Amino acid sequence: MSTYALADTATMTRRSLRHIVRYPSMTLLLIGFPIIFLLLFVYVFGGTLGAGLGRAGLGGGRDQYLAYVTPGILMMAVASAAQGTSITVATDMTEGIVARFRTMSISRGSVLAGHAIGSVAQALLCVVVVLAVALAIGFRPAAGPLGWLGALGMIALVALALTWLCVGLGMKAKSVETASNTPMFLTLLPFLGSGFVPTDSMPTVLRWFADYQPFTPVIETLRALLAGTPVGTSGLLAVGWCLVITLVSYLWSLKLYNRDPAQ
Amino acid sequence: MKPTNRTLPPMTSTATSTAISVTGLRRSYGDTLVLDGIDLHVPTGTIFSLLGPNGAGKTTVVKILSTLISADAGDVRIDGCDLVTDPEGVRAAIGVTGQFSAVDGLLTGRENLHLMADLRHLGKAEGRRLAGELLERFDLADAAGKVASTYSGGMRRRLDLAMTLVGEPRIIFLDEPTTGLDPRSRRGMWEIIRELVAGGVTIFLTTQYLEEADQLADRVAVLDHGIIVAEGTPAELKRRIPGGHIRLRFADGHAFTAAGRALAGTADGDALTMTVPGGGDVRSLRDVLDRLDSAGVEPAELTVHTPDLDDVFLALTGKEKVA
Numbered sequence: 040m041s042t043y044a045l046a047d048t049a050t051m052t053r054r055s056l057r058h059i060v061r062y063p064s065m066t067l068l069l070i071g072f073p074i075i076f077l078l079l080f081v082y083v084f085g086g087t088l089g090a091g092l093g094r095a096g097l098g099g100g101r102d103q104y105l106a107y108v109t110p111g112i113l114m115m116a117v118a119s120a121a122q123g124t125s126i127t128v129a130t131d132m133t134e135g136i137v138a139r140f141r142t143m144s145i146s147r148g149s150v151l152a153g154h155a156i157g158s159v160a161q162a163l164l165c166v167v168v169v170l171a172v173a174l175a176i177g178f179r180p181a182a183g184p185l186g187w188l189g190a191l192g193m194i195a196l197v198a199l200a201l202t203w204l205c206v207g208l209g210m211k212a213k214s215v216e217t218a219s220n221t222p223m224f225l226t227l228l229p230f231l232g233s234g235f236v237p238t239d240s241m242p243t244v245l246r247w248f249a250d251y252q253p254f255t256p257v258i259e260t261l262r263a264l265l266a267g268t269p270v271g272t273s274g275l276l277a278v279g280w281c282l283v284i285t286l287v288s289y290l291w292s293l294k295l296y297n298r299d300p301a302q
Numbered sequence: 303m304k305p306t307n308r309t310l311p312p313m314t315s316t317a318t319s320t321a322i323s324v325t326g327l328r329r330s331y332g333d334t335l336v337l338d339g340i341d342l343h344v345p346t347g348t349i350f351s352l353l354g355p356n357g358a359g360k361t362t363v364v365k366i367l368s369t370l371i372s373a374d375a376g377d378v379r380i381d382g383c384d385l386v387t388d389p390e391g392v393r394a395a396i397g398v399t400g401q402f403s404a405v406d407g408l409l410t411g412r413e414n415l416h417l418m419a420d421l422r423h424l425g426k427a428e429g430r431r432l433a434g435e436l437l438e439r440f441d442l443a444d445a446a447g448k449v450a451s452t453y454s455g456g457m458r459r460r461l462d463l464a465m466t467l468v469g470e471p472r473i474i475f476l477d478e479p480t481t482g483l484d485p486r487s488r489r490g491m492w493e494i495i496r497e498l499v500a501g502g503v504t505i506f507l508t509t510q511y512l513e514e515a516d517q518l519a520d521r522v523a524v525l526d527h528g529i530i531v532a533e534g535t536p537a538e539l540k541r542r543i544p545g546g547h548i549r550l551r552f553a554d555g556h557a558f559t560a561a562g563r564a565l566a567g568t569a570d571g572d573a574l575t576m577t578v579p580g581g582g583d584v585r586s587l588r589d590v591l592d593r594l595d596s597a598g599v600e601p602a603e604l605t606v607h608t609p610d611l612d613d614v615f616l617a618l619t620g621k622e623k624v625a
Contacts, residue, residue, distance in 0.1 A: 043423055050420040054406065061408045061449065135404035142368040144393035145421050299371040
């Protein structure tokens with residue numbers, strides 16, 4: 040192993056950030072997607088879904104629904120950015136420059152770590168913009184400074200986990216098209232959890248899945264942190280899921296990188 | 303330079319030291335055997351050329367020797383480091399310019415060179431100085447601030463090689479460095495390669511052009527279907543190829559018939575042309591012209607055909623080059 044792992048990772052991160060800056064249409068696309076969903080769910084479905092929340096005892100109306108759905112939309116923003124990571128990594132692996140990196144005496148993980156760190160930064164940027172839009176249309180979270188800090192930490196942790204997962208998916212994909220399709224399930228998972236409606240309203244089988252899939256504790260934690268209510272056990276579950284996904288994905292990605300590149 | 307945990311071999315002995323040593327190299331892709339036991343020895347400070355048609359396995363050899371893919375069998379030592387047990391040692395010694403451009407298209411020429419300098423841990427000031435120097439040397443100073451994806455083929459290739467040179471690798475692999483370049487860029491590339499070797503670097507060059515190997519290489523190995531079918535200096539190789547000939551075209555049937563009596567060769571009466579073997583040297587050309595002179599015939603057109611890769615393959619393998 041190279042003794043320059045940190046320096047190499049910093050170099051690769053600078054490269055990745057430059058790519059993001061040079062290719063702004065990708066970032067715009069990644070930001071646009073969750074914003075459209077936010078506006079759609081608040082202004083088209085929000086009235087009805089808000090009334091539904093009222094029946095579930097959570098207070099009804101469009102504003103209440105905005106407060107309910109924002110954490111789910113933020114997760115969509117992170118998932119959308121992670122999908123971008125998969126595309127970027129798959130594209131990069133087809134480039135001659137990565138073949139060059141492989142023949143150089145540099146830290147093996149640095150190429151992927153550069154992508155991951157750059158993508159986390161991109162995801163956080165997406166989240167900040169989406170959050171700004173939510174605030175602009177009336178989202179008024181009760182969280183204090185600590186709650187905000189916790190929420191940001193939670194989002195960063197999820198971003199890290201999903202980004203590494205998508206680095207692996209991007210490495211595994213045989214084509215850029217595949218790389219763009221496989222992470223699609225990540226943007227759907229918030230729907231099959233507590234992202235858009237409480238899981239209580241779902242049929243048994245679906246509710247079982249929704250209650251136990253990783254997005255649900257993350258969204259619940261985020262919701263509690265922003266609302267200033269107690270986080271409970273979902274916080275521990277959320278952090279645990281993120282750490283496990285990050286670690287497994289990291290090891291998987293590194294293994295894929297170290298194997299012989301495809302012809 | 304970056305510190306390494308192994309002792310560097312002394313760089314003084316040039317006559318005997320071996321930069322690249324390969325024995326029994328094999329590699330298959332699935333059921334397809336690509337390399338079937340290759341042996342190569344490249345002395346330090348020389349240019350070695352691996353010559354062969356597309357699909358012969360040249361790129362696979364470069365990919366294995368540059369640690370990009372693994373071999374199925376064989377013993378490889380590069381700059382004294384074993385490829386399997388010390389790939390980092392190999393990587394620290396080599397530079398690779400592949401067939402397909404290994405530049406970052408979203409970065410400018412200058413940023414690409416800075417990236418290499420950073421990855422070679424040269425330090426900011428030294429990296430900047432070196433990047434400026436290489437941009438000048440490779441005639442890229444004017445385009446230094448443009449992103450590489452806007453470069454022409456020749457510019458990308460020059461930037462590619464400039465990036466390879468950052469960190470002063472002792473052994474450089476050039477995989478078809480001039481394929482797709484116009485003649486002027488090709489000559490420029492040859493000049494650069496000669497300068498590098500003059501500076502003591504060892505070069506492993508693959509090409510599908512005999513002329514290129516002839517121009518540059520100290521030794522040439524011909525690769526066909528995964529085996530080395532011939533090895534030697536360019537002159538030795540060309541002596542083994544009887545493919546050269548002189549082609550004559552005559553203005554009328556009278557001259558054609560007279561020439562047919564004076565020369566031994568293949569005649570084509572419809573086209574009024576004759577093909578005479580030889581012609582790779584001045585003497586055989588003069589002999590043909592002398593014979594025509596004494597017969598009082600002047601050809602309307604004369605072309606000298608020198609051996610090319612097709613002839614090499616025909617002569618060495620008894621089959622046509624597979625394109």
